[in-house]
Amino acid sequence: MTHSVAIIGASGYTGAELIRLIATHPGLRIGALCADRKAGQTIASVFPHLRHLDLPTLVKVDEVDWSGIDLAFAALPHGTSQEVVAALPDHVKVIDLSAGFRLRDPAVYEKWYGDAHRALHLQDEAVYGLSEFYRDEIKNARLVAGTGCNAATGMFGMLPLLSAGVIDPDEIILDMVCGVSGAGRAAKEAMLHSEVSEGTHPYGLPVHRHTSEFDQEFSKAAGQKVEVVFTPHLMPANRGILCTGHVRGDADAIHAALVERYADEPFCVVLPMGEAPATRHVRGSNFVHLGVVADRKPGRVRVFSALDNLNKGSSGQALQNANLMLGLPETEGLMMAPMFP
Numbered sequence: 430m431t432h433s434v435a436i437i438g439a440s441g442y443t444g445a446e447l448i449r450l451i452a453t454h455p456g457l458r459i460g461a462l463c464a465d466r467k468a469g470q471t472i473a474s475v476f477p478h479l480r481h482l483d484l485p486t487l488v489k490v491d492e493v494d495w496s497g498i499d500l501a502f503a504a505l506p507h508g509t510s511q512e513v514v515a516a517l518p519d520h521v522k523v524i525d526l527s528a529g530f531r532l533r534d535p536a537v538y539e540k541w542y543g544d545a546h547r548a549l550h551l552q553d554e555a556v557y558g559l560s561e562f563y564r565d566e567i568k569n570a571r572l573v574a575g576t577g578c579n580a581a582t583g584m585f586g587m588l589p590l591l592s593a594g595v596i597d598p599d600e601i602i603l604d605m606v607c608g609v610s611g612a613g614r615a616a617k618e619a620m621l622h623s624e625v626s627e628g629t630h631p632y633g634l635p636v637h638r639h640t641s642e643f644d645q646e647f648s649k650a651a652g653q654k655v656e657v658v659f660t661p662h663l664m665p666a667n668r669g670i671l672c673t674g675h676v677r678g679d680a681d682a683i684h685a686a687l688v689e690r691y692a693d694e695p696f697c698v699v700l701p702m703g704e705a706p707a708t709r710h711v712r713g714s715n716f717v718h719l720g721v722v723a724d725r726k727p728g729r730v731r732v733f734s735a736l737d738n739l740n741k742g743s744s745g746q747a748l749q750n751a752n753l754m755l756g757l758p759e760t761e762g763l764m765m766a767p768m769f770p
């Protein structure tokens with residue numbers, strides 16, 4: 430038996446990645462694909478790399494017959510997503526890839542996103558979508574809120590260390606480099622080739638909105654209030670995020686905590702002590718690579734994590750969650766090796 434799924438926002442980057450992954454998933458079939466400006470177009474015209482697939486034409490959300498659809502991926506801007514998700518019929522399970530339902534406290538959402546929540550009545554039932562940390566809740570959820578891609582990258586490195594108490598929670602500095610596909614497909618001046626290529630720069634200053642996700646999840650893991658310093662930088666590459674976490678602790682204890690936490694996690698690979706990961710080694714995959722390198726200064730440690738923002742950072746994570754919600758094997762459709770070079 431296969432489950433029918435819809436992708437709302439199928440003409441965007443995460444939508445394309447979902448189609449690519451689901452196309453070879455044995456337990457899922459694509460029942461509907463939705464877009465806004467591109468409604469009425471074929472996937473072949475919007476994404477020529479997917480033209481070999483036999484797929485439904487893009488339609489507006491209100492044109493979909495939801496009766497045969499089991500699960501919807503909402504890959505939309507966050508405010509729009511809240512409205513669209515609220516209008517879906519109750520029998521449809523939802524994985525929202527946006528920031529719309531990630532922050533448990535609507536006042537915190539309003540503070541960081543500058544906009545009132547448009548689906549308040551659904552917020553309480555939303556489960557945070559970092560699969561490795563919310564697996565049991567996700568299995569029983571109707572609405573899952575996918576983690577931000579920067580947030581996911583930092584959390585894979587830091588959450589086990591905060592839970593194990595092997596780092597100082599008051600001294601966490603996260604520096605990230607992020608590929609431009611993280612900004613989505615819609616045209617933006619700051620994302621032009623001439624603005625992004627041949628250099629790098631920090632963005633989201635003074636405080637990037639994913640800081641709110643870090644504060645929420647890090648405080649929960651540490652059992653005390655945690656406020657991180659987080660700076661993302663745009664790198665001239667399409668995919669990938671690398672996080673360098675500067676922490677205080679004992680490097681061997683930190684490495685041991687990561688090895689122990691991820692021993693049974695198929696997508697989380699902890700490199701041997703002293704090795705650092707690279708975005709090019711996880712490209713196109715659902716894997717996250719983690720590394721620990723001690724500094725020459727005693728007690729100063731670098732914790733690295735690398736993932737593909739369009740895969741483990743959004744669409745791969747969403748598919749992993751869909752597998753959990755539909756009672757399918759968690760790794761189904763996700764075990765392909767990264768693309769290299």
Ligand SMILES: NC(=O)C1=CN([C@@H]2O[C@H](COP(=O)(O)OP(=O)(O)OC[C@H]3O[C@@H](n4cnc5c(N)ncnc54)[C@H](OP(=O)(O)O)[C@@H]3O)[C@@H](O)[C@H]2O)C=CC1
Pocket residue numbers: 437438439440441442443444463464465466467468490503504505506507509526527528576577578610611612613614615738739742743
């Ligand atoms: N890119 C990334 O790495 C990550 C993205 N996310 C989040 O996932 C979501 C999708 O991101 P991404 O794919 O990059 O975004 P894109 O900008 O590439 O795509 C957005 C999609 O939303 C559709 N859309 C926009 N407005 C409306 C509307 N009013 N009604 C219906 N559909 C609409 C667009 O349709 P059309 O093309 O027809 O206008 C398009 O299909 C965002 O919330 C993003 O923040 C989360 C983690 C990582």
Ligand SMILES: CC(=O)N[C@@H](CCC(=O)OP(=O)(O)O)C(=O)O
Pocket residue numbers: 526527528576577578579607608609610611612633639661663
């Ligand atoms: C390069 C770039 O602009 N990246 C995006 C991250 C994309 C993401 O995770 O966005 P949401 O939280 O909106 O889902 C950013 O930093 O805002």
